[in-house]
Amino acid sequence: MVKYKKQIRIALRNCGFINPENVDEYIVREGYAALGNALTNMTPEEVIDVIKNSGLRGRGGGGFPTGLKWELTRKVDADQKYVVCNADEGDPGAFMDRSILEGDPHTVLEAMAINGYCTGASKGLIYIRAEYPLAIKRLKIAIDQAREYGLLGEDIFGTNFSFDVELRYGAGAFVCGEETALIHSMEGLRGEPTVKPPFPSESGYKGMPTNVNNVETYANIPVILLKGADWFSSIGTEKSKGTKVFALAGKVNNVGLIEVPMGTTLREVIFDIGGGIKDGKKFKAVQTGGPSGGCLTENHLDISIDYDNLIASGSMMGSGGMIVMDEDDCMVSMAKFYLDFTVEESCGKCSPCRIGNKRLYEMLDTITQGKGTLEDLSKLRNLANVVKDTSLCGLGQTSPNPVLSTMDNFLDEYMAHVKDGKCPSGQCKALMSYIINADACVGCTLCARVCPVDAISGEKKMAHLIDDDACIKCGACMDKCKFGAIFIQ
Amino acid sequence: MDLVKLTIDNTPVVVEQGTTVLEAARSVGVDIPTLCYMKLDDLEFENKPGGCRVCVVEVEGRRNLAPSCKTACDEGMVVNTHSVRAINARRTVMELILSDHPFECLVCAKSGKCDLQSLAQDLGIREIHYQGEKSHYKGDESPAIIREMDKCIMCRRCETACNDVQTVGTLSAIYRGFESVVAPAFEMDLDHTNCTFCGQCVAVCPTGALIERDYTWQVMDAIVNPKKRVIVQTAPAVRAALGEEFGLEPGTLVTGKMVTALRKIGFDHVFDTDFAADLTIMEEGTELLGRLNKFLEGDKDVKLPMLTSCCPAWVNFFEHHFPEMKDIPSTAKSPQQMFGAIAKTYFANQLKVKREDLVVVSVMPCLAKKYEASREEFSANGDADVNISITTRELAQMIKNANLKFTDLPNDDFDRPMGESSGAGVIFGTTGGVIEAAVRTAYELHTDKELARVDFKELRGFEGIRSATIDFDGLPINIGIAHGLGNARTLLNDIKEGKSEFHAIEIMACPGGCIGGGGQPYHHGDVTVLKRRQKAIYQEDAGKSIRKSHENPYIQKLYTEFLGEPCGEKSHELLHTHYFDKKKKIEI
Ligand SMILES: Cc1cc2nc3c(=O)[nH]c(=O)nc-3n(C[C@H](O)[C@H](O)[C@H](O)COP(=O)(O)O)c2cc1C
Ligand code: SF4
Ligand code: SF4
Ligand code: SF4
Numbered sequence A: 001m002v003k004y005k006k007q008i009r010i011a012l013r014n015c016g017f018i019n020p021e022n023v024d025e026y027i028v029r030e031g032y033a034a035l036g037n038a039l040t041n042m043t044p045e046e047v048i049d050v051i052k053n054s055g056l057r058g059r060g061g062g063g064f065p066t067g068l069k070w071e072l073t074r075k076v077d078a079d080q081k082y083v084v085c086n087a088d089e090g091d092p093g094a095f096m097d098r099s100i101l102e103g104d105p106h107t108v109l110e111a112m113a114i115n116g117y118c119t120g121a122s123k124g125l126i127y128i129r130a131e132y133p134l135a136i137k138r139l140k141i142a143i144d145q146a147r148e149y150g151l152l153g154e155d156i157f158g159t160n161f162s163f164d165v166e167l168r169y170g171a172g173a174f175v176c177g178e179e180t181a182l183i184h185s186m187e188g189l190r191g192e193p194t195v196k197p198p199f200p201s202e203s204g205y206k207g208m209p210t211n212v213n214n215v216e217t218y219a220n221i222p223v224i225l226l227k228g229a230d231w232f233s234s235i236g237t238e239k240s241k242g243t244k245v246f247a248l249a250g251k252v253n254n255v256g257l258i259e260v261p262m263g264t265t266l267r268e269v270i271f272d273i274g275g276g277i278k279d280g281k282k283f284k285a286v287q288t289g290g291p292s293g294g295c296l297t298e299n300h301l302d303i304s305i306d307y308d309n310l311i312a313s314g315s316m317m318g319s320g321g322m323i324v325m326d327e328d329d330c331m332v333s334m335a336k337f338y339l340d341f342t343v344e345e346s347c348g349k350c351s352p353c354r355i356g357n358k359r360l361y362e363m364l365d366t367i368t369q370g371k372g373t374l375e376d377l378s379k380l381r382n383l384a385n386v387v388k389d390t391s392l393c394g395l396g397q398t399s400p401n402p403v404l405s406t407m408d409n410f411l412d413e414y415m416a417h418v419k420d421g422k423c424p425s426g427q428c429k430a431l432m433s434y435i436i437n438a439d440a441c442v443g444c445t446l447c448a449r450v451c452p453v454d455a456i457s458g459e460k461k462m463a464h465l466i467d468d469d470a471c472i473k474c475g476a477c478m479d480k481c482k483f484g485a486i487f488i489q
Numbered sequence B: 001m002d003l004v005k006l007t008i009d010n011t012p013v014v015v016e017q018g019t020t021v022l023e024a025a026r027s028v029g030v031d032i033p034t035l036c037y038m039k040l041d042d043l044e045f046e047n048k049p050g051g052c053r054v055c056v057v058e059v060e061g062r063r064n065l066a067p068s069c070k071t072a073c074d075e076g077m078v079v080n081t082h083s084v085r086a087i088n089a090r091r092t093v094m095e096l097i098l099s100d101h102p103f104e105c106l107v108c109a110k111s112g113k114c115d116l117q118s119l120a121q122d123l124g125i126r127e128i129h130y131q132g133e134k135s136h137y138k139g140d141e142s143p144a145i146i147r148e149m150d151k152c153i154m155c156r157r158c159e160t161a162c163n164d165v166q167t168v169g170t171l172s173a174i175y176r177g178f179e180s181v182v183a184p185a186f187e188m189d190l191d192h193t194n195c196t197f198c199g200q201c202v203a204v205c206p207t208g209a210l211i212e213r214d215y216t217w218q219v220m221d222a223i224v225n226p227k228k229r230v231i232v233q234t235a236p237a238v239r240a241a242l243g244e245e246f247g248l249e250p251g252t253l254v255t256g257k258m259v260t261a262l263r264k265i266g267f268d269h270v271f272d273t274d275f276a277a278d279l280t281i282m283e284e285g286t287e288l289l290g291r292l293n294k295f296l297e298g299d300k301d302v303k304l305p306m307l308t309s310c311c312p313a314w315v316n317f318f319e320h321h322f323p324e325m326k327d328i329p330s331t332a333k334s335p336q337q338m339f340g341a342i343a344k345t346y347f348a349n350q351l352k353v354k355r356e357d358l359v360v361v362s363v364m365p366c367l368a369k370k371y372e373a374s375r376e377e378f379s380a381n382g383d384a385d386v387n388i389s390i391t392t393r394e395l396a397q398m399i400k401n402a403n404l405k406f407t408d409l410p411n412d413d414f415d416r417p418m419g420e421s422s423g424a425g426v427i428f429g430t431t432g433g434v435i436e437a438a439v440r441t442a443y444e445l446h447t448d449k450e451l452a453r454v455d456f457k458e459l460r461g462f463e464g465i466r467s468a469t470i471d472f473d474g475l476p477i478n479i480g481i482a483h484g485l486g487n488a489r490t491l492l493n494d495i496k497e498g499k500s501e502f503h504a505i506e507i508m509a510c511p512g513g514c515i516g517g518g519g520q521p522y523h524h525g526d527v528t529v530l531k532r533r534q535k536a537i538y539q540e541d542a543g544k545s546i547r548k549s550h551e552n553p554y555i556q557k558l559y560t561e562f563l564g565e566p567c568g569e570k571s572h573e574l575l576h577t578h579y580f581d582k583k584k585k586i587e588i
């Protein structure tokens, strides 16, 4: 974890400070005190009120008010209810939730128990991806220790409240992080979303009311109860309270997990905490919200980060991925890279996402090959809008964001690809030309000999020539030329 | 019920809470297009995955477009089904679906009856702006069903039919994203799964992805072969639906025209499966009375209730799913196979032709009959009792190939002896019909009294599970009826748990019975089509001079000349069968 001022640790408060395999160390830092107090001194409604007043919103991406969700689940009458912790964390490069589970597993267990008390559920399920063996190991130890201490199980803290937690393993499909898909996956069905409503709070796991929250959301709960709603809501912006953990990555000097109060600007994150762009290059864009977030530019650097501002600028909070790009990055390739991910991860249930994302990818590919047309650009935009407007779940509803936001903010790059056949950042191989500077070339023939496709011709001791159509842009010639006679255009 | 008020395309609408926007729109004449959606009232079929997204509409105040088939009406909702945004989205989605479809319409078995094709026409799609890679899957050809999954649009209707309605569970969505498709696990061939070949997946598939295996050319080959005598039998449900293929209203009886058409096509003898249905009643009715008598005599081992066995998909179902109960169903063969067995012995002798030179063709509403005809136990020395089984749809195709103007054809009668049937044989075509036919005969055989009324209205209907008690002159007989294999499963589970009070149960695999079979003209989601076919069946029964199987003079003659007595030795050899435990087959 990068340590810098401007950070506040709430969700990550214990990570790195306690031995996660020892419940006593958690207890020493006021662990399970919030649960004890809730069970013995507060009614479920009072606890829910505190969470509501704190202004906490879901950290899994949607930003739904957490207290309200608890209340909705509480209000449904049912014999059995469930508390689910969403630890699927499928965004490439994201590891916020894993870090919390590895560094502070008890805080999640404690929060789930509090949730059980509030909603009337006696069973908790943690859906965790099987690729997180250390987190799973620590959760298992934590569950055992909590049971041993009577913090999970029957009659917790001597009250008649009983609650226990079990683990469920995900196979790593990104869409299984979507809550309805997650529930189907836990039920042994195909991991694909269903149309909401009904929301899990009405009809979730096995058709019973189910409260699904994200790991980081839970990690905020015990502190809020200990320090009060006022304290929490004093941090952040008007509609987004508290802090958010981000996985800062890309072309910044300091990469890693950070936790900053809502309202921090992108500039502060990238330049103060992130230490600016690597190798003194120029900042170009920042992708927030994971693979289906949007690319924001220079012009957005001073907006303060919160749920609503990010959406208003064409991106989103997502689960907290933040990837910084510099002047060398091609925005069309960037969009293509993210679409490649969504094409792989679409569940295939609805046609706009199943086929639309594939077509978006193919069109972006055509453009990066230099074969796109102006008409393609308008088709691309229409399709991106339709996929967003018609897809069944959050995956398809957001997957075109990288396309739309790069088209909005970097249209000139798209134009350069289709009109001039150029990639301004020199990233799109198909659009590069390797050229021999005839003045510098001594005719040593080395380049012609290394070219795997015989694209270089020329007499000995005479200037050589590269046939651009035959060239596969492997760069072998340029690497070999001892006279620096080969350059890229 | 609470009511909600909303406006759809500026029209105020009041509907019950819980009504979808689609239903509300249709109630005021706004016809929102759909593709994946299919609902069959009274048949427990509801496919609403919300996956195709063709039915999207604009709802004021909502961020994205709403799938009207899956969106409940809310108080004050303002819906616009034809805004530029909605139309553009709908057309773009449709273009996407088409962009991943093989353009084989001109030679596709579904052409002209394909929901995808007609939707493309309705939307006026003239160009597909988004082209790219298409998905490809392994082909699969079983004796009954052909799966060409390149044509699958992932509407999931087949999955709903197979899993929710039939509870067979052969089909499910596999793979992900662009590669996803509905298929048996591991993309196995249907032949190697627990598929019952009920064909209900075929009946609801909007495209040419699932179709019957076409045997019309084998039939033509036989007809033109001078060495072969080719005879045909037509199942009861065929006559109540065939007309639909020629633009006639559902429920139009075309028995006479069908007979004329079959003669013109060139069959040497045109017979009726109804004759064999009467024969089935003689055997099955006698078997039932035998079991009942043993039961009344205090025999604890007798298997009751007795289950009917005339539906081959149902037979496949219990062989795969309830093999431990395989001694409960009647051992009587299905009418198709009884017909084949008698044709290849009794009738071949009469004609003085070798059984190999007699080709028995059946026209069935059913795909499982194709499979049934290929079962090894229904053949002698490699020669099948029924050589070729075609569907109602295939017969329509043959009629078209023969350039016959079907609607103008005169009426004609079936040939004798195997074309004569009672009304009891006709009603085999609908749910409730087999057991009603059995009751008509069993009652008279048991009581030696003539029935005061032959219509047992209490056994008729459309509900998935029905029951009635019939008074056999002081002996109350409890009868159960199930159509659709999911309903059959419910009754079977009751029997397994010893909770069943029934003496006899009729089971048909297809919703509605044979009238709703997998080989019938497509109903395109309109249940009234099935109901009208059912009405036609009862109408044909009512018009028959003979209403009870045991009064069919040609059946009586068959017993005196050839079979001896029902359930006698010869009958056992020719008309009864045995069942297999096929559970192990599903394991791979
Ligand atoms: C495609 C997709 C993937 C998602 N993945 C995750 C995830 O990995 N973890 C998570 O907590 N929420 C994920 N979500 C959001 C969940 O559906 C759900 O909103 C969240 O778990 C609710 O918890 P919260 O209110 O605490 O945020 C995903 C949503 C979508 C549409
Ligand atoms: S949007 Fe994509 S991931 Fe979501 S249901 Fe549709 S196909 Fe599946
Ligand atoms: S024929 Fe019947 S059992 Fe077989 S896959 Fe289709 S619906 Fe399922
Ligand atoms: S096979 Fe037919 S019914 Fe089944 S999902 Fe595909 S298109 Fe739909």
Ligand code: FES
Pocket (backbone or CB within 6 Å): B033, B034, B035, B036, B037, B049, B050, B051, B052, B053, B054, B055, B056, B067, B068, B069, B070
């Ligand atoms: S008809 Fe509504 S989503 Fe397919």
